[in-house]
Amino acid sequence: MTEEHAPVRVPATMRGAVTMREVAERAQVSLKTVSNVVNGYPYIRATTKERVERAIEDLGYQVNLSARNLRRGRTGIIGLAVPDLAEPYFGELAGMVVRAADERGLTVLVEQAADRRQELDVLTSARRSLTDGLLYSPIAASVEDLDVSTHPYPLVLLGERTFGVGVDHVSMANLEGVREATRMLLASGARRIAVLGVPPVEDRRPPGELSDLLERDASFTSDSAALRLEGYRRGMADAGMAVEPELLLPLTSWRRSAAADLMTRTVRAGVQFDAVIGLNDTVALGALHALQLAGLRIPEDVQVVGFDDTEEAQFATPGLTSVSPSRNLIAVTGVELLLERIAGHDGPPRLVVPPFALVERGSTQPQR
Numbered sequence: 119m120t121e122e123h124a125p126v127r128v129p130a131t132m133r134g135a136v137t138m139r140e141v142a143e144r145a146q147v148s149l150k151t152v153s154n155v156v157n158g159y160p161y162i163r164a165t166t167k168e169r170v171e172r173a174i175e176d177l178g179y180q181v182n183l184s185a186r187n188l189r190r191g192r193t194g195i196i197g198l199a200v201p202d203l204a205e206p207y208f209g210e211l212a213g214m215v216v217r218a219a220d221e222r223g224l225t226v227l228v229e230q231a232a233d234r235r236q237e238l239d240v241l242t243s244a245r246r247s248l249t250d251g252l253l254y255s256p257i258a259a260s261v262e263d264l265d266v267s268t269h270p271y272p273l274v275l276l277g278e279r280t281f282g283v284g285v286d287h288v289s290m291a292n293l294e295g296v297r298e299a300t301r302m303l304l305a306s307g308a309r310r311i312a313v314l315g316v317p318p319v320e321d322r323r324p325p326g327e328l329s330d331l332l333e334r335d336a337s338f339t340s341d342s343a344a345l346r347l348e349g350y351r352r353g354m355a356d357a358g359m360a361v362e363p364e365l366l367l368p369l370t371s372w373r374r375s376a377a378a379d380l381m382t383r384t385v386r387a388g389v390q391f392d393a394v395i396g397l398n399d400t401v402a403l404g405a406l407h408a409l410q411l412a413g414l415r416i417p418e419d420v421q422v423v424g425f426d427d428t429e430e431a432q433f434a435t436p437g438l439t440s441v442s443p444s445r446n447l448i449a450v451t452g453v454e455l456l457l458e459r460i461a462g463h464d465g466p467p468r469l470v471v472p473p474f475a476l477v478e479r480g481s482t483q484p485q486r
Contacts, residue, residue, distance in 0.1 A: 136177045136178055136179040136180070137179075138152050138153065138156075138179070140177055140179070141170065141173045141174055141177055141179050144173035144176065144177060145166075145169045145170045145172070145173040146169070147166060147169065147170060151166060151170065152170055155167055155170040155171065155174075156174075192250045192460065193248055193249060193250055194223065194224055194225060194250070195224065195225045195226070195227055195248055195249045195250060196219060196224055196225075196226055196227070196249055196250055196251050196252070196253065196453070196456060196460075197226070197227045197228075197229065197240075197245070197246070197249040197251070197252040197253065197254075198212060198215050198216075198226050198227070198228045198229070198252075198253045198254075199228075199229045199230070199231045199237070199240040199252065199253070199254050199255065199256075200212055200228075200229075200230060200231070200255045200276075201230070201231060201232055201255065201256075201257045202230065202232055203228070203230050205372075205400065206399065206400060206426070206428040206429070206430055207398065207399070207400075207426045207428055207445070208255070210428060210429065210445060211255075211276070211445055211448065211449055212226075212228050214445060214446050214448075214449035214450070215253060215449045215452065215453060216228070217449075218449050218450045218452075218453040218454075219453050222453065222457060224453075224457075227245065227248065227249055229245075231256070232257075233258060234258035234259065234263075237256050237257075237258055237259045237263070238259070238263060240252070240254070241254075241259075241263065241264075241269055242269075246269075246271055249271075250271075250272065250460045251271055251272030251273065251274070251456045251457075251459060251460050252271065252272070252273050252274070252456075253274050253276055253452050253453070253456055254273060254274070254275055254276065255275070255276040255277040256275070256277070257277075257341065261283050264283040264285070265283070272456055272459035272460050273285045273286075273459075274286045274287070274288065274452050274455050274456045274459070275287040275288070275289075276288050276289075276448060276452050277289065277290075277342075278290065278292055278341065278342055278345055284467050285467050286455045286456075286459065286467055286468045286469075286470075287467065287468070287469045287470070288448050288451050288452045288455065288470045288471075288472070289469065289470070289471050290443035290444075290448060290471065290472065290474065291443060291471055291472075291473065291474040292342055292345035292346050292349065292425075292443075293345045293346065293348050293349040293352070294349060294474065295346070295349065295425060295441035295443060295474040295476070296346040296347075296349030296350050296353065296395060296397070296425065296441065297349040297350070297352045297353040297356070298349075298353070298441070298474070298476050299349075299353070299395055299423045299425075299439075299441055299476060300349065300350050300352075300353025300354060300356075300395065301353050301356060301357070302423075302476060302478075302482070303393045303395070303421055303423065303482070304353070304354075304357050304359065306421065306482065306483055307392075308392045308393035308421055309359075309392060310362065310365060310390055310391045310392050310393070311350070311354075311365065311391065311392070311393040311394070311395060312365040312366075312367055312384070312389070312391040312393070312394045312395070313347060313350050313365065313366055313367060313394075313395050313397065314367045314369065314377055314380065314381065314394055314395065314396045314397065314401050314402070314405050315343060315346075315367070315368075315369045315372050315377065315396060315397035315398065315401040316343060316347045316366045316367065316368050316369075316397065317341075317343045317344060317347070317368060318368045318370060342397065342398070343397055346397045346425060347366070347397070350395060364389055365389070365391060367380055367381075367384060369401065372397065372398050372400055372401050373400065373401075373404070374400050374401070374403055374404035374407075375404065376404070377396065377400070377401040377402075377403075377404030377405055377408075378404035378405065378407050378408040379408075381394070381404065381405045381408035381409060382408045382411070382412065385408070385409070385412045385414070386412075391420065392419070392420060392421065393420060393421040393422070393423070393482075394409070394420060394421070394422045394423070395423045395424075395425075396422065396423070396424045396425065397425055398424060398425050398426050399424035399425065399426045399427070399428045399430065399431045399438060399440055400424075400428075401424070402422055402423065402424030402425070402431075402438055402440070402481075403424065403430065403431070403434055403438060405422055406422050406434060406438065406481065409422070416436055416480075416481055417436070417480065417481055417482050417483040418483070421439075421481060421482040421483060422438065422439070422481040422482070423438075423439045423440065423441070423481070423482060424438050424439070424440040424441070425440060425441040425443075426440060426441070426442075426443065426445070427440040427441065427442035427443070427445070427475075427477050428440070431477075431479070432479070434479075434481070436479065436480025436481050437479030437480045437481065438479055438481045439476070439477065439478045439479045439480075439481045439482040440476075440477055440479075441474055441475075441476055441477075442474060442475045442476075442477050443472065443474050444472035444473055444474060444475070447472040447473075448472055451470050451472065455468065455470070
């Protein structure tokens with residue numbers, strides 16, 4: 119006795135690559151409609167779009183990104199250049215950019231540029247022919263270096279080195295973040311707040327100069343240290359407190375070892391302070407380590423605050439209070455602005471400053 123079997127339907131995905139025509143036939147729409155849905159055309163009836171998307175899912179249709187990019191004259195690759203991938207902030211930012219790009223069907227070519235020579239190489243390298251645009255976080259490049267007339271490709275700046283150069287820019291609330299941290303420490307009872315990581319004296323802007331630039335000039339060169347120091351100055355001024363020069367602790371590089379060494383020397387010199395603001399988390403963690411080795415209790419004797427809210431700040435002992443600049447939003451916004459420029463957006467340059475948050479952990483003892 120033979121068994122009767124219903125005809126076995128072989129899924130399209132097992133027969134070979136599903137075509138757009140098969141999707142159109144399944145959804146009972148035109149090829150043009152399927153193309154519009156795949157390419158994100160906004161003016162499509164919701165019911166039609168839903169029918170096409172269901173057909174795409176049922177059939178397992180996959181967009182041929184390489185072919186689509188070739189038709190558009192694109193590679194589907196964007197560049198990302200950061201100063202130091204070993205620095206937690208930049209390493210985590212790069213990971214977030216890669217994820218944001220991947221969600222949009224893009225690949226990221228990540229490069230490290232630690233000085234002006236390397237930064238200029240990133241801007242002018244033949245590698246730019248491999249990428250559709252560049253996300254760029256410089257630490258040394260000048261306004262002249264970033265002249266858009268010499269770089270005929272979409273460019274979005276990340277960070278705070280150079281402002282007003284005629285390209286889209288995603289910065290962070292450096293000044294306001296440290297200003298808020300200063301206010302919080304003063305509200306909790308701190309009176310002598312040391313700032314670790316300020317520029318060396320010879321590179322430091324006089325008090326008020328940066329404020330003047332921020333008020334009257336949209337195009338200037340600065341950096342995180344200068345802006346965050348200005349935030350501290352403003353936070354102290356808000357409370358009518360004077361800035362003590364001996365509490366401004368300079369570093370030529372924001373390294374944990376350098377910060378720990380300077381913190382140790384400051385304690386041994388007898389400088390009195392009841393709080394420390396590290397101008398990034400790496401510096402603050404170096405200070406935390408040195409203070410504990412010196413026998414000081416955190417936060418009972420000295421409160422410590424960092425900036426960046428990196429993952430390791432959460433796992434310090436005690437947990438490090440830190441200013442979060444909304445790093446993931448910086449990454450996502452940068453990718454989206456770059457994609458808009460790649461697609462042909464030719465509007466005026468945009469400056470985006472995502473909101474910050476002061477994330478309080480065990481290294482501070484707020485009494486508000």
